[in-house]
Amino acid sequence: MRDPAGQNLVLAHGPYRAEVVTVGAGLRSLSYDGRPLLAGYPAGQVCPDYRGWVLMPWPNRVGDGAYEFGGRRLRLPLTEPERGNALHGLAGWVEWTLAHHDDTHASLRLALVPQAGYPFPLDLAVDYELTDTGLRVTLAATNAGPTAAPYGTGHHPYFTFDRPVDELTLQIPATTWCPMDERGLARPAQPVAGTAYDFREGRLVGDAVIDHPFGGLTDRVVTITDPEGRAVTLTLDDGFGWVHVFTSDTHDPPRRSLAVEPTTCPPDAFRTGVDLVVLEPGETHRASFTVAGGCVLSR
Template identity: 25%
Template sequence: MSWEEAPSSYNPHMLTKLPWSRLNACRQRSQSGQENPMNSALKIKSGAWQCEVAPALGGCLAGLWFDGKPVLRSPGAQALTSARQSGCYVLVPFSNRLSQAVLQWQGTSHPLVKNNGTEAHAIHGIGWQRSWAVLDQDESSVLMSHEHRREPGWPFAYDASQTIQLRPEGLSMTLSITNQDDKAAPVGLGWHPFFVKQPGMQLRFSARHRWEMGEDKLPTRALPHAGLHAPVDTLDMDHCFDGWSGEAELSWPAGQWSISSSLRHLVVFTRPDRDDVAVEPVSHVNNALNLLAQHKGLEPEDLGVRVLAPGESMSAHWSLQRRV
């Protein structure tokens, strides 16, 4: 299965519970100011799971709880001023850093926006910095959209939609992007969940390579690497792994979180002084778009980059379940 493919049972239309014709109608109502409660947090639940969503802050997860205990970093929407303080936010239309906040694409340099304090790079796309329109909601799910038109931050127009779904067995999220530009455009997708560390917690997954990082926080080369099986409390890491199996486990004596995704790259970020560990399913290598410009022998698919024709779409999903 290639990195952009979802399992045969995966059906984003079923997860949103809306046909695309109705989704477009919902989007039109949202644009007209109807059915768009963007200024308040939304709460959904299923079984022992509860989630708080902040549409105005990148459609992020302000909190996720199981049996009343936080699974992800869960400050709650009222405590947030940025999606990057949340429990999880989407990465669209690219993941991680683009060097010097410039996109090099097909011989043209496109200036982006430095969006991480004093850091020189652009990071994590622009979806996390935008308000998302609420298109549909019920007790256990939320459907949102975000539209971008050649504004500062990204030179290609696109539409994106995300679904957050709780079921008794856990959390499921989908993310889709459609190229609305008049030319082919490179895209990437992903999520940035921060899992609360538990005593004795270990992270385990399989991969093929780990990308080594320079002092500028950009990847330098890929080295063979089988993945990880390590305690998270002493882990000091901010690396991208490729050839990821699409499965990961966070286990501790009292339980286990099982992570599954259609994507085939995984970024792990944590330090011993942090209370959380980020385990991020993503579609491509950090700085992949600019690496393509630097290394002429590479093809987009070598680094996980998808190039969409006008009107073409890409979708991905990830899920989280509790194991005993």
């Protein structure tokens, strides 16, 4: 029987083990010494809650699916119809081509064809590599068309410590955050100073309800720590300027995993233009991040 997530690609290096799937080039699981770092999903199951998704050619939402680019008015299919949004790009429910797989590395490729609402051909690439320092994920897109193309990207990992997120300490080196409207669309960025969204020094998540983008990063490392001092770190390269944090309040069960999503832009960038990447013909955009776990921080 065919797995709805496609081919399952196992990677292993030292204490790390990961599973990558060919549908959506997604990350199904990641563990350290047998302990899950990510809330994944088992073989034979359709990916729930966008877990481990690659978000291309835009992350998060485009309000009404409608935007203007290059003097054209374009409309994307509404994949979140209850809110009237186009959600998480066009590459998630597509079978990617496996370009390479060995014990520690998987490379997947997708030729994204021009289509309604996004008439721009892109050559997409995702690489996963396990090293001594953790799992490195690289997302790349090359404009294969004759005109400029709007673009953004991100990844959607849900971190887990097998306990409520209320008990976790979160540190985000972000100086700004975006309020969100009832449709999950970002309003203009505001300083985190003096708000409930200031996690620069690291503090308990507690009962905070978070589904917001954070920007103005002064450092590239986001850290999540449990009460025993075990930590997971997400280290971004220069290609990512934002992280979107979600406390999983609408999931079943709620608040058992914490999404920390590296993104190149906040939600609705196709309409607002905030940190929107414009890919010129033949141009490639590349962004990477690394997930490391298993360490115990000094207390």
